[in-house]
Amino acid sequence: MDKFETLYEALANLDGFIYPNEIALNWDLLIVMYPYITGLVAGAFILASLNRVFDIKALRPTYEISLLTALAFMLVATMPLISHLGQPFRFYEMLITPHLTSAMAIFGFVYLWYLMVVLLLEIWFDYRYDMVIWSGEKKGFMRFVYRALTLWVLDTSPESRKTDEKIGYFITVVGIPSAFLLHGYVGFIFGSIKANPWWSTVMMPVIFLFSAMVSGIALVMFIYMAVNYLRRQKTDIFCLDTIAKYLFYILIIDFTLESLDQIHRIYEADESFDILKLLVRGKLFFTFFIMQIGIGTIIPLSVLGFLQFKKPRERIRKILYLIVSICVLVGIFYMRWNVVIGGQLFSKSFYGFTSYKVDLIGGIDVWLSVLWFVIPFFILAFLLWLLPPWKKAEELPHE
Amino acid sequence: MPLQVKRLLLAFAVFIGIMLGLKYFLTPDSWREYGPYRGKALIEIADKVPKYVDMETCIMCHDSIGELKIQGLHKSIQCEICHGPGYLHVDEPEINKMKLPAGSEFCIQCHARNAARPDKIIKQVDAAEHSEGENCISCHNPHEPWL
Known part of the structure; x- marks a missing residue:
């Protein structure tokens, strides 16, 4: 109710009956950004794993970019939550007091495991040899930085590289269930809230996971093209075709799962169904049907499906891939929006609605959300400068 | 054990040590006093100034309206539902007018x-x-x- 000074103001935002604690949304745009950003991390990592574990060689040019993208977004994944809490002087308490009594409080464990044990280790083993070489080439401060990053392990023997390779492979294998855990966990937070029929479904972790993979793969596709454009390098069209193929497959699974969830709701038609029907047809019409399903799913599916059968000229394909990646990223954002905001718009009495408007002027949540989405791109630019994938040494020949 | 693994284990040990140190020094005193939250949070919440002062407080000055109201169909509706929160008005009624x-x-x-x-x-x-x-x-x- 803090947003409304009087009941009169609050009532102007409502339709029908609603409980007092449902009038103002507690979770705003920043909480939409949280699953969106973590989804990008998990998705980008899973694309990297496709190359490493399943040995899909066509995806090799995107391997390091995927890992660094995952890291760049992972570093800010907590920021939407922290800024939403609005306690800048004790935000760190969230990270130093994890416990097992609530799904949300487990975040500290999940985050640390994924960041420290999976992502950083995998990148470290992948780059260790190169960092040793670069430390030899650089002078002064940068030499020290690279040496420190190698933890002063300057061994460049083929045996040490083989060890890096083996451990890196093992971490990637562990990393796949970890990435599933990370985003499945975010879906679980919503899916486990049994009082909310829009959220409470066992499908939620799986849906979140597949939508995460879709968005992460689209993001890496976009970044791969953007990086090549900025470096004035030729984009490997075979690699793009392969990414697009996997994006197409996973988008089909994602769309099927989400459709299954909705069909299940429609057929089951329990006591909450009437209000959810009004919600989807009314307040969520634009974000659900137009943005999530139309722009985010139907258009990419049609374009990618078409490209599986017919291959236009390379230039046209690139433009289509660029458009598809943006469409998917927008669509998945609206998927998160529909879950987070949609779940708070209807009353648990099932007799009324509240409303939510994003304050474009004067609303701090919008600017913070934009900030937390833009900063990872700068972090990524820094990481690509520090650890350029295109300057890496040749891989060891596989035996 | 390969050298890089040894170094990593050492780095992890240092990291875990730092984390434990941070946990020791930065965990709030009243953490887990009653459960997995700051015990002092309860006092902080209880110390907040209530914005709604209740009908009985309004009637202390506006007794004629109060008498009228308790006979009518709006008797169960708090004054502040229509007139807004009264905590500022109670302190300085001339400066902080209630809403109409x-x-x-x-x-x-x-x-x-x-x-x-x-x-x-x-x-x-x-x-x-x-x-x-x-x-x-x-x-x-x-x-x-x-x-």
Whole structure:
């Protein structure tokens, strides 16, 4: 109710009956950004794993970019939550007091495991040899930085590289269930809230996971093209075709799962169904049907499906891939929006609605959300400068 | 054990040590006093100044309106539902005036015909037909609304 000074103001935002604690949304745009950003991390990592574990060689040019993208977004994944809490002087308490009594409080464990044990280790083993070489080439401060990053392990023997390779492979294998855990966990937070029929479904972790993979793969596709454009390098069209193929497959699974969830709701038609029907047809019409399903799913599916059968000229394909990646990223954002905001718009009495408007002027949540989405791109630019994938040494020949 | 693994284990040991140190020094004193949260949070929440002061406080000054109101159909509705929170008004009534609801639009938030509303508890009218543009309070006294 803090947003409304009087009941009169609050009532102007409502339709029908609603409980007092449902009038103002507690979770705003920043909480939409949280699953969106973590989804990008998990998705980008899973694309990297496709190359490493399943040995899909066509995806090799995107391997390091995927890992660094995952890291760049992972570093800010907590920021939407922290800024939403609005306690800048004790935000760190969230990270130093994890416990097992609530799904949300487990975040500290999940985050640390994924960041420290999976992502950083995998990148470290992948780059260790190169960092040793670069430390030899650089002078002064940068030499020290690279040496420190190698933890002063300057061994460049083929045996040490083989060890890096083996451990890196093992971490990637562990990393796949970890990435599933990370985003499945975010879906679980919503899916486990049994009082909310829009959220409470066992499908939620799986849906979140597949939508995460879709968005992460689209993001890496976009970044791969953007990086090549900025470096004035030729984009490997075979690699793009392969990414697009996997994006197409996973988008089909994602769309099927989400459709299954909705069909299940429609057929089951329990006591909450009437209000959810009004919600989807009314307040969520634009974000659900137009943005999530139309722009985010139907258009990419049609374009990618078409490209599986017919291959236009390379230039046209690139433009289509660029458009598809943006469409998917927008669509998945609206998927998160529909879950987070949609779940708070209807009353648990099932007799009324509240409303939510994003304050474009004067609303701090919008600017913070934009900030937390833009900063990872700068972090990524820094990481690509520090650890350029295109300057890496040749891989060891596989035996 | 390969050298890089040894170094990593050492780095992890240092990291875990730092984390434990941070946990030791930065964990709030009252953490887990009652459960997995700051015990002092309860006091902080309890110390907040209530914004709504309750009808009994209003009646201490506005006794004539109070007498009228407790006889009417709006007797169970708190004054501050229509007039806004009164915590500032109680301290400085001349400076901090209470809000006066603006016109019929306020009344029909509750009294407009709506199939979802229980008709027996809240009287409902078709506003346009019922008042023909007249302000509700021209006929009804909100402190003692008659039918």
